[in-house]
Each structure stands twice: as C-alpha cells, then as structure tokens.
Amino acid sequence: MSRENGMILRKHTRQIQVGDVAVGGDAPISIQSMTNTDTADVTSTVEQIHRLQGVGCELIRVAVPDIDAARSIRSIRDQISLPLIADIHFDARLAVASMENGAQAIRINPGNLGGEEKLQLVIDAAQQHNVPIRVGVNSGSIEKDLLATHGYPSPECPDALINSALRNVALLEKHGFYDIKISIKSSDTLTTISGYRKLSSLTDYPLHIGVTEAGGLIAGTVKSSVALGILLHEGIGDTFRISLTRDPEEEVKVGWELLRALRIRERGPELISCPTCGRTRIDLFPLAEEVDRYLQTMVAPLKVAVMGCVVNGPGEAREADIGIAGGKGVGIIFKKGKIFKKVPEEELLTVFLEELHKMEQEYKAG
Structure with missing residues (x-):
C-alpha cells in the first residue's frame, strides 16, 4: 500500500x-x-x-x-x-x-x-x-x-x-x-x-x-x-x-x-455556492452557472464562492479566496470573508469575472 x-x-x-x-x-x-x-x-x-x-x-x-x-x-x-x-x-x-x-x-x-x-x-x-x-x-x-x-x-x-x-x-x-x-x-x-x-x-x-x-x-x-x-x-x-x-x-x-x-487530486478552482433560501434577492442559479462555466477554463487552485445573501454570504464562505454575494440592486465581491468591492447588480458578473481573470493571470505568472 x-x-x-x-x-x-x-x-x-x-x-x-x-x-x-x-x-x-x-x-x-x-x-x-x-x-x-x-x-x-x-x-x-x-x-x-x-x-x-x-x-x-x-x-x-x-x-x-x-x-x-x-x-x-x-x-x-x-x-x-x-x-x-x-x-x-x-x-x-x-x-x-x-x-x-x-x-x-x-x-x-x-x-x-x-x-x-x-x-x-x-x-x-x-x-x-x-x-x-x-x-x-x-x-x-x-x-x-x-x-x-x-x-x-x-x-x-x-x-x-x-x-x-x-x-x-x-x-x-x-x-x-x-x-x-x-x-x-x-x-x-x-x-x-x-x-x-x-x-x-x-x-x-x-x-x-x-x-x-x-x-x-x-x-x-x-x-x-x-x-x-x-x-x-x-x-x-x-x-x-x-x-x-x-x-x-x-x-x-x-x-x-x-x-x-477525496483530496486525492485537484484541478482548477473549487466552486462553493449556497442552495438559496428566502433571503435570496438575486437570480442566483444562472449567476452560479456562468461563474462555473468560466471556472472550467481556469487552472488556479482557488476556492470561489457564489452566495445569495449579502448579509450572511461572506461569513458563510469566509474560507473562499474570492466570492460574490447578491442583493437587491447591489452585490458585493468579497475576499476571505471581507468585503472587497460593492458593485451594481447588473455589473456584478462582469466585474467578478474580471477579478477572476486577474487572479488567474497572477497565478500563471508565479
């Protein structure tokens, strides 16, 4: 063995x-x-x-x-x-x-x-x-x-x-x-x-x-x-x-x-996403799908969170390297559980993907 x-x-x-x-x-x-x-x-x-x-x-x-x-x-x-x-x-x-x-x-x-x-x-x-x-x-x-x-x-x-x-x-x-x-x-x-x-x-x-x-x-x-x-x-x-x-x-x-x-091998980012509840004020499912689709193209071993609640989301995903949490009209991008940037809801996905791209480039650069 x-x-x-x-x-x-x-x-x-x-x-x-x-x-x-x-x-x-x-x-x-x-x-x-x-x-x-x-x-x-x-x-x-x-x-x-x-x-x-x-x-x-x-x-x-x-x-x-x-x-x-x-x-x-x-x-x-x-x-x-x-x-x-x-x-x-x-x-x-x-x-x-x-x-x-x-x-x-x-x-x-x-x-x-x-x-x-x-x-x-x-x-x-x-x-x-x-x-x-x-x-x-x-x-x-x-x-x-x-x-x-x-x-x-x-x-x-x-x-x-x-x-x-x-x-x-x-x-x-x-x-x-x-x-x-x-x-x-x-x-x-x-x-x-x-x-x-x-x-x-x-x-x-x-x-x-x-x-x-x-x-x-x-x-x-x-x-x-x-x-x-x-x-x-x-x-x-x-x-x-x-x-x-x-x-x-x-x-x-x-x-x-x-x-x-099983912690045997890893490839690329890990996605954490909440199952949604009554506190969710954003259409989270397509947001999570778009993020997941983008993560499939990445190799950086990040932990990425997509959460539906700006109140509890960052705290629940505090171990994530980066994440987003949606709210009514506004969303936040957070890193390690702390707010990094507030973004209008309609710009949230675009700005978040840009941050992921930056992190991927930094990882590849060593």
Whole structure:
C-alpha cells in the first residue's frame, strides 16, 4: 500500500504506460472518457477530444466498430496529444488494425475474439507496437459456464465477473503478455464495490474502475460517485471513467470533483455556492452557472464562492479566496470573508469575472 494523501492508503499495483501517461504504481489516478462521435468522422472526433482535454481528460477512448474507424486512428492521433485507446469488440482484425494505425492501448475481452489463434495475432501486434491491453469484462458479457456456476453478479457474489476477468487475463499470460490493466463493469453500485474489492485482493494488475450504464447526469453522478468514491477511499483504482448518458465533458468534470472531494487530486478552482433560501434577492442559479462555466477554463487552485445573501454570504464562505454575494440592486465581491468591492447588480458578473481573470493571470505568472 502507498499513501495517496493523509487519509488514503492506496493499493500498490504494477505500472503500465499508456502513451505518456503512467497507470498504476505510484502514478496519479487518471481520469478518462470516451468520445461519442463516429470515429471515422475525424474532424468531429478531434474537436471533441480537444474539448475533453480542455476540461482535464487525461486518456481518451474511441469506439472501433469497423475498419474505417480503425484506419481513422492515424489521422486522429496526428491532431491530438492525449493518449488514445481503441475499444474493440469481437473482431481481432480491428484490434490489429487499430494498433497498426497508432492506438496507444486497446480495450478487449480476450475470450470473445474468436479463439486463441486470433488472440495470438492481437498479442503479437500489441508486443510489436508496445501497446498495453485492458481486459474489460461487463456483467452482460460473462461466459455461460461461469453464470451457471456462480449466478449473475450481485453484491453478495460477484464471482462470475471476477473469474471471467481473471480467466481472460490468464489467456494473455499464457501467451507471455503481461502489459495489462483490468476492468469489471456492472451497472449496480454495490456489485461494483464488492467486485473490485475482491478483485483487488486477488491481483496486482492496475485497475480501471467504473459503473457502466450508470444513467443520466443526476443518477449517473450519484451512482458513480458512491461506488468510485468508496473504492478510491479504500485505495482501490488506478484510473477511472464516470459513465454518463451526457456530453462526455460532464464525465470529466464530475471525475475531477470526485478526486477533489477525496483530496486525492485537484484541478482548477473549487466552486462553493449556497442552495438559496428566502433571503435570496438575486437570480442566483444562472449567476452560479456562468461563474462555473468560466471556472472550467481556469487552472488556479482557488476556492470561489457564489452566495445569495449579502448579509450572511461572506461569513458563510469566509474560507473562499474570492466570492460574490447578491442583493437587491447591489452585490458585493468579497475576499476571505471581507468585503472587497460593492458593485451594481447588473455589473456584478462582469466585474467578478474580471477579478477572476486577474487572479488567474497572477497565478500563471508565479
């Protein structure tokens, strides 16, 4: 175990390299996402990857459903700087073609590629191109014999999921391949927790953690944060994706907030905002949204508050580096709980964003 911060002892795992991003060992826990564009549409895919990188994505995965998508990886790679992972199902030829065109990692289920001869082709290509393999198993893709023995994965018995993953890892090891990370995905929060706990005790390969098919913004954020928050706090997990039925940029934003909440890693400012009450005399929701949108472009590790009450707001957010509190016709900008500037309500957002810009520039200047 290694200490991630003052509270968390992280399970020590082997380290692999995905492009220039290390995964496992003492490397930082990395945040990844997956594009939802047609991979063969290079322009749209590259544009989305650039937006994802802008909000902090560190590894990006693309779907490879056909040979056109596999061949497009070369053009995509030429225009991005994030390590690119190819997601393959069933077709060994697509895995090989993806690596030949520059994929820096692949995600497969070795058992469904059509037999050991085809798996050997994938392993040979991975070794030739120095590409790690993620063995990714989902609850919906478990072998029938394991389901018959262990039943469908549940919090009480996730063994079918775990044994499927380890069986597929053994296939790679049999052919002398060990540059591996593992994921076992369930859409059930408690099954995810119990499954990764047990898997972590059985292997030292790095783990990609996540809840699959978690749902939309609210349900998906809650389910993923509960499962991944518990696992990360227990020191389990080397890289993760928050899976949402949403723009993938939201996945990355939630991921960073999760790491911040656990005091594992931070990126950019932290937003504190009040839930509003009867004392609020300003339309706070759009104000908070505009501030939050601007904060996504910043890197300075500030604590920023948006409060609805000029009477109690500054005191309630006294630990904030800077904040605003709205009142009827007038608002205030405060720093560390003390009034810094009074501003007419209609100018409040503009003046506040200007102050944030100044603080960002000061931070970048050192």
